[in-house]
Amino acid sequence: MVLTRASQRMIGRRLLQFIPVVFAVAFITFMLLNLAPGDPAELLAGEFPTEERIQEIREYYGFDRPVIVQFVDWFSSAMTGDLSNSLLSREPVFDIIASRFPYTLMMVTYAMIIAIAIGAPLGIAAAARPGSWVDSIATGISSFGVAVPYFWVGMVLVAVFALKYPIFPATGSVPFSEDPIGAIHAATLPAIALSMSGIAEITRQLRAAMIEVLSSPYVRTLRAKGLSRQAVLFRHGLRNVGITVITVITLVFNRKIGATVVLETVFAVPGVGSTLVHSAVNKDYVVVQGVILVIALVVVTVNLLADVLYAIIDPRVEAEA
Amino acid sequence: MKPVSYRDPSLTDNAAQPLLSVSDLSVYFRAGRKSSNRVVDNVTFDVARGETVGLVGESGSGKTVTGLSLLGLLPEGIAWTEGQIGFDGKDIGKMSESEMRRLRGRHISMIFQEPMTALDPVFTIGEQLTETLRTHFPMSKREARERAITALEDVGIPLPHKRVEEYPHHLSGGMRQRAMIAIALACEPDLLIADEPTTALDVTIQAQIIDLIMKIVSDRNTALIFISHNLGVVSQVCDRMITMYAGQVVEDSVTDEVLEQPLHPYSSGLLASVPRKSVSSSRLPSIPGRVPSPDAMPPGCRFEPRCTFAQAGCEAAQVLHRRADGRVVRCHRHDQLTLKGALT
Ligand SMILES: Nc1ncnc2c1ncn2[C@@H]1O[C@H](COP(=O)(O)OP(=O)(O)O)[C@@H](O)[C@H]1O
Ligand code: SF4
Ligand SMILES: [Mg+2]
Numbered sequence: 001m002v003l004t005r006a007s008q009r010m011i012g013r014r015l016l017q018f019i020p021v022v023f024a025v026a027f028i029t030f031m032l033l034n035l036a037p038g039d040p041a042e043l044l045a046g047e048f049p050t051e052e053r054i055q056e057i058r059e060y061y062g063f064d065r066p067v068i069v070q071f072v073d074w075f076s077s078a079m080t081g082d083l084s085n086s087l088l089s090r091e092p093v094f095d096i097i098a099s100r101f102p103y104t105l106m107m108v109t110y111a112m113i114i115a116i117a118i119g120a121p122l123g124i125a126a127a128a129r130p131g132s133w134v135d136s137i138a139t140g141i142s143s144f145g146v147a148v149p150y151f152w153v154g155m156v157l158v159a160v161f162a163l164k165y166p167i168f169p170a171t172g173s174v175p176f177s178e179d180p181i182g183a184i185h186a187a188t189l190p191a192i193a194l195s196m197s198g199i200a201e202i203t204r205q206l207r208a209a210m211i212e213v214l215s216s217p218y219v220r221t222l223r224a225k226g227l228s229r230q231a232v233l234f235r236h237g238l239r240n241v242g243i244t245v246i247t248v249i250t251l252v253f254n255r256k257i258g259a260t261v262v263l264e265t266v267f268a269v270p271g272v273g274s275t276l277v278h279s280a281v282n283k284d285y286v287v288v289q290g291v292i293l294v295i296a297l298v299v300v301t302v303n304l305l306a307d308v309l310y311a312i313i314d315p316r317v318e319a320e321a
Numbered sequence: 322m323k324p325v326s327y328r329d330p331s332l333t334d335n336a337a338q339p340l341l342s343v344s345d346l347s348v349y350f351r352a353g354r355k356s357s358n359r360v361v362d363n364v365t366f367d368v369a370r371g372e373t374v375g376l377v378g379e380s381g382s383g384k385t386v387t388g389l390s391l392l393g394l395l396p397e398g399i400a401w402t403e404g405q406i407g408f409d410g411k412d413i414g415k416m417s418e419s420e421m422r423r424l425r426g427r428h429i430s431m432i433f434q435e436p437m438t439a440l441d442p443v444f445t446i447g448e449q450l451t452e453t454l455r456t457h458f459p460m461s462k463r464e465a466r467e468r469a470i471t472a473l474e475d476v477g478i479p480l481p482h483k484r485v486e487e488y489p490h491h492l493s494g495g496m497r498q499r500a501m502i503a504i505a506l507a508c509e510p511d512l513l514i515a516d517e518p519t520t521a522l523d524v525t526i527q528a529q530i531i532d533l534i535m536k537i538v539s540d541r542n543t544a545l546i547f548i549s550h551n552l553g554v555v556s557q558v559c560d561r562m563i564t565m566y567a568g569q570v571v572e573d574s575v576t577d578e579v580l581e582q583p584l585h586p587y588s589s590g591l592l593a594s595v596p597r598k599s600v601s602s603s604r605l606p607s608i609p610g611r612v613p614s615p616d617a618m619p620p621g622c623r624f625e626p627r628c629t630f631a632q633a634g635c636e637a638a639q640v641l642h643r644r645a646d647g648r649v650v651r652c653h654r655h656d657q658l659t660l661k662g663a664l665t
Binding site: 216217218220221222223224225226227228231235236239240242313314315316 | 419
């Protein structure tokens with residue numbers, strides 16, 4: 001499968017969109033955070049500060065400058081990797097994110113693997129025999145996964161598998177680089193909780209896509225050529241639902257990144273999600289801004305990768321481009 | 322390339338025995354919880370080796386369903402058959418799924434109406450050809466590819482070595498139907514079922530595609546069932562014509578005989594609605610009325626509500642008459658009527 005010139009152009013266009021999208025996300029969050037109540041200078045000045053002290057801090061951090069100027073200043077440093085320092089800990093925001101991000105990445109990756117490993121075979125098996133018992137199970141699981149909130153699943157899992165039967169830790173994490181097995185063990189419950197809606201979504205969408213493929217006219221041609229049901233399902237079915245697979249995986253990934261904010265707090269995982277919540281509560285806007293920028297970068301990159309995969313997998317991309 | 326033997330030693334090649342022998346084939350479709358519709362009713366006909374047979378009738382007559390049942394490809398769970406389908410002396414109805422698979426594409430092939438949707442959009446033309454070959458013959462990828470190129474050449478596709486790398490959406494409708502034909506004929510089957518292969522195509526291309534099919538089947542002595550609602554096309558290319566109406570065979574005669582004098586009023590009506598060059602400007606006469614739906618079949622002759630020759634006796638169910646001249650007709654008045662043909 002070679003990329004045609006048209007699909008290369010398509011990928012080029014997506015790459016060009018990359019920078020404006022990240023810029024827009026950064027700009028909008030910066031402005032919104034500026035509108036939010038609470039003055040960071042007052043926060044930094046400690047208890048019972050004098051008006052002069054607050055003014056001093058404003059000037060020191062540049063909070064007295066026009067918002068636009070502050071933004072340009074912050075964004076241009078951010079481009080060089082300097083996300084400025086935390087208002088609370090004075091630690092560079094880049095370092096904070098660099099130390100927290102692996103936990104989030106680990107949890108999301110783990111959850112994605114669970115969601116794909118269960119959702120994909122279930123959706124395909126259900127589509128291969130609609131109306132069968134496998135199909136009923138798949139439908140049941142996907143309705144359950146969609147309906148149930150993931151933090152509730154998280155709490156039930158903790159109650160059963162951490163407190164009643166202490167198989168997994170209730171909270172906390174282990175760095176993957178130091179103890180991979182321990183890290184996986186510790187991340188299991190949050191990853192399961194996080195995977196629920198993903199399993200549901202992948203099962204549902206793959207089932208629907210595969211049923212559509214299997215009822216298309218070319219499947220009749222394939223059967224008329226003497227291909228077995230399995231060859232039709234696995235060879236032709238899988239490649240044809242490839243587009244849906246990429247779409248749904250990207251969608252599920254985007255949602256999971258959002259869900260980590262709540263779930264990391266429930267499980268006390270020291271990832272970027274809990275950092276975001278913690279910093280927002282403490283009005284540490286510099287960290288909030290940095291985390292959102294990094295999350296935006298990750299999401300936009302994953303979506304770009306998905307577009308590249310579309311171009312590789314679907315020969316018709318060029319026809320639409 | 323070492324030659325592949327397309328002849329299957331397991332075939333009997335018994336000239337006395339028809340290649341395909343369909344007897345009392347009925348096809349039922351489930352309709353609702355407990356009821357079903359018989360959309361093909363006791364269809365009986367033979368096809369000899371190398372013979373070209375037309376299967377004609379208006380839309381909804383059961384032609385496609387008949388074709389699909391020969392391949393065992395009716396939608397599972399909602400359709401089932403009764404009767405026998407003998408192919409080279411073996412009963413297809415008694416075959417296992419894996420035996421059926423060895424038959425499909427290898428001994429019996431089918432071309433469908435819609436070339437735009439009948440090919441897998443995300444597989445190259447070459448992949449779709451080689452997988453057919455490699456399903457039925459032990460062949461290396463390279464060998465299959467070379468054969469695929471030859472097969473595309475055989476159906477008149479220009480630059481075949483380039484086309485094998487292309488996807489269906491790169492090809493025009495006519496070229497796709499040629500590719501479809503190449504796939505269907507890649508394993509040199511004994512019987513080709515062509516279901517309205519030109520209906521979806523541009524008029525200017527239709528004749529080319531029909532000529533191509535006829536050339537290949539006559540070169541290779543492949544038997545052909547040519548399904549069409551256009552009796553004009555069928556009468557030009559087929560040795561014999563089977564007319565179907567509302568799921569039943571109503572006439573089965575040698576083409577020249579039907580053209581000269583059809584035996585069934587429905588055949589005659591179809592002939593009258595065939596466009597003729599000399600009268601192309603005037604409106605075509607068509608048979609008034611419609612094919613009855615499977616759940617509202619007239620109890621007697623199914624054509625009776627539309628038949629201008631209906632009289633006493635037609636309210637009874639009609640049986641197939643096998644006449645002394647070898648022609649078959651489902652109308653009790655076949656001896657009395659002198660119907661208009663295409664030549665009269
Ligand atoms: N999948 C299906 N489900 C229910 N009925 C069907 C199905 N396919 C065909 N039929 C019925 O079978 C009859 C014959 O259809 P078909 O063989 O497609 O006719 P033709 O090919 O002669 O136009 C029609 O009445 C149609 O309604
Ligand atoms: S049986 Fe009667 S109604 Fe039916 S085709 Fe013959 S003449 Fe017409
Ligand atoms: Mg049809």
